[in-house]
Amino acid sequence: MSVAFCLCLTEAILIFSPEGTLFCSCSHKMKVLLHWTAQIVALMAATLGLAYIVSSKNQSELPHFVSWHSVLGLLTLLAMCGQILCGLCLQFPQLLRTPPVAQLHLYHTIYGLIVYLLVTFTMVLGIHSDWFQAQIKGVAWYYCLGLLICPALIIMNQISRSYLQKRLHV
Template sequence: MVAHFAALAFTGCIIYVAWPGSSLFSWHPTLMAIAMGLLMFEAITVFSPSSSLIVSWQRSTKANIHGFMIAASMCAAIAGFIVIYYNKELNNKEHFTTWHGTMGLITFVWACVQCTGGVLLKYNWLISSWKIRLADMKLYHATAGLCAFTFVSITIVLALFSDWFNSVATGTTWWGAFATLGCLSLMVMQQITTAYLPQSRIIKPKPITSKQDKRKERKKQK
């Protein structure tokens, strides 16, 4: 439950300081926090054996829920992207001139590519001629997903250092947003690396049962 509390706390913190509806710009952090800090995170933790709310459900059902939540996340992200682009156009400002803007664009494009990979993984018969093993496709998708959430985390951290956030967030709010974001990033990293990195196995020696085997073992030791 800690994971879900952290996701809700972070998203709630951003929505609180943004106060959606107070301006056109306010919808950008609101939609992006919902997209990346809540929906994308919850979509990833669907498969977590320790944090998932549906841990006992079939994997195929989890995969469908994961896909629906990622689709919702991307819809919110696209809306947030359109808002900030249109807001800059209204104010005659240049686009992608800050580290946050540039990293946000990279993250947005990477997320779109990652979603395409997820669709190909679900409907893998579309690329059957590529002769890629399903296990390898899952590994690639999970690794790319880890990269995607890493990019998300970097983009949000850069946003926390923006003039806007520092003008609306107090010290406690700033550190609260930073701490919960760090918690989300560590949970995603731990889940994906534990599930997909190769695990070392200890091979136990076979027990010696017969007297003949015991004699052979003594000879080997001598």
């Protein structure tokens, strides 16, 4: 579930990158639809993952939310829900009394980056867990760390370079 979550979330953000996505030739309207679809799939994967973990903890009678990974994961899932609500306000500004669309778009972008960085940090805490380190050792562990850090750096670069610079200088 975590792989599907990370891939969908990453692609959902990169959909709007002119050079870094499979969907660069699509119209903006189609990109928004793909962005929504990938975000919903990521949210479903996170929710299913949480349900599985809670069920597993209940069966083994272990305490819930005792690690930094689990607490931050829950907060990240809640932040992701807030980000989706912000996207709804952006998608339907005429139905909701919201700030101007350009300002809301900037908030959505910055908040989305923060949520993505929370996801990355949560996943890094997850690979530091005793369970993960018992499964993956040596160079493979560093490879997993790189698989988490590299997309975060790419997305931070893409957002700061192609979007925030344009919006902040206007």
